[in-house]
Amino acid sequence: MDPVSVAVTVGTVVFLTIAIIVLYKATKIATEIIKERVGKNKPSLASILILLLKISTSVAIIVMVYSVFKTLYPDIALTITNFAVAAGILGIIFGLAAQSSLGNAIAGMILVFSQAVKVGDMVEYDGEVAAVEDIKLTHTILKLRDGRKIAIPNSNMLNSNIVNYSMVDELVAATVIVGISYESNPDNAIKAMIEAAREHPKVLDKPPPQVIITGFGDFSINLKLLAWINDPWIKPIIESDLTWAIYEKFKKYNVEIPYPRRVIIMKGEKQVEAQKPLLTSMGEKTVEEVG
Structure with a gap:
């Protein structure tokens, strides 16, 4: 050289x-x-x-x-x-x-760079409200209300319909659906439900709570309460509180939760009339039989 x-x-x-x-x-x-x-x-x-x-x-x-x-x-x-x-x-x-892992890695990069989901966000995934605890290269860790942590592949996070309560604001409506009898006064029922919502310390004044009629059933007029809160994490607790408060208010305003009456004819037996309460957000009660 x-x-x-x-x-x-x-x-x-x-x-x-x-x-x-x-x-x-x-x-x-x-x-x-x-x-x-x-x-x-x-x-x-x-x-x-x-x-x-x-x-x-x-x-x-x-x-x-x-x-x-x-x-x-x-x-x-x-x-x-x-x-x-x-x-x-x-x-x-x-x-x-390993293309699945590669796909999850690419999805993780897209999630991070697009800021569609960030650490600390409150999201609803597959019907569960959870906090985003960490976003790793191949998976995202969500913390559920009961303390459990689940790892979701990033490709699933990217391709699923996820509600992100933190993207704009965290306002969410706590809802309670209940049926009242046709003999009850709907105005009293609506007044009772609005009062129950306004008296709850976690329910916001703006937007104000409202009640809408969702339809007419065989035995009931169906009403739905929308009460706005600013913490999606406690939504089930608020709905439970409101359900009980509405029950108490209904007693005050003489609003009846209907018990449908049905006639059962048994061959060789006398006619039996059974009462079966309507299943509403107030819970399920046992069937009573009336001879």
């Missing part, structure tokens, strides 16, 4: 070696900056950025190391190239097997 070629080879090796060291140091510094500036407010975004940075750095270093070997030992580099081709084929095979 002539002196010029040797000088070029040495220069290339030195340059690549310095580049590897600088890249490694720069990655460490960038990691600390991300932890300091992003990690405090957005830990999920910080962890994903750091992971992407490390992956990119690792790929770049591998390419540089290969370039050094190729410069110093062309024959060995050829062998490495053949090995890399075989490794690439194996990588494709393993990649197909």
Whole structure:
């Protein structure tokens, strides 16, 4: 090898070696900056950025190391190239097997960068209200009201219809559905339900609680109370409180929850008239028989 070629080879090796060291140091510094500036407010975004940075750095270093070997030992580099081709084929095979994990990882990045769901958000997923505790690369951890924690694959989070109460505000309507008899005064029933809602300390004045008629049943006029609260987490508790309060108010205003009367005719027996209470939000009662 002539002196010029040797000088070029040495220069290339030195340059690549310095580049590897600088890249490694720069990655460490960038990691600390991300932890300091992003990690405090957005830990999920910080962890994903750091992971992407490390992956990119690792790929770049591998390419540089290969370039050094190729410069110093062309024959060995050829062998490495053949090995890399075989490794690439194996990588494709393993990649197909792990495409679910890859899909979850991509979905996790989309969730973080789009800010559709953030750590600390209050969401409703699959009928359950939960707090987003953490968003990892492949899955999201939700904390339910009863303290349980569940891990949801990020692809499911991305493709599901999720209600995010934290995106605009956290206002949510606590609802109670109840039926009253046709003999009862609907105005009194509505007044009782509104009073029950207004007297609850957690129910907001604005928007004001309201009652709507949802329909006419065989034995009842069906009413629905909408009472607004600013904490979705306690919605079931508020609904329970309001249900009991409405029950007490109905007694005060002489509003009846109907007991449908049905006639049952049994062959060879006398006629039996049975009373079966209407199933409403007030609960289910036992069947009474009247001879």
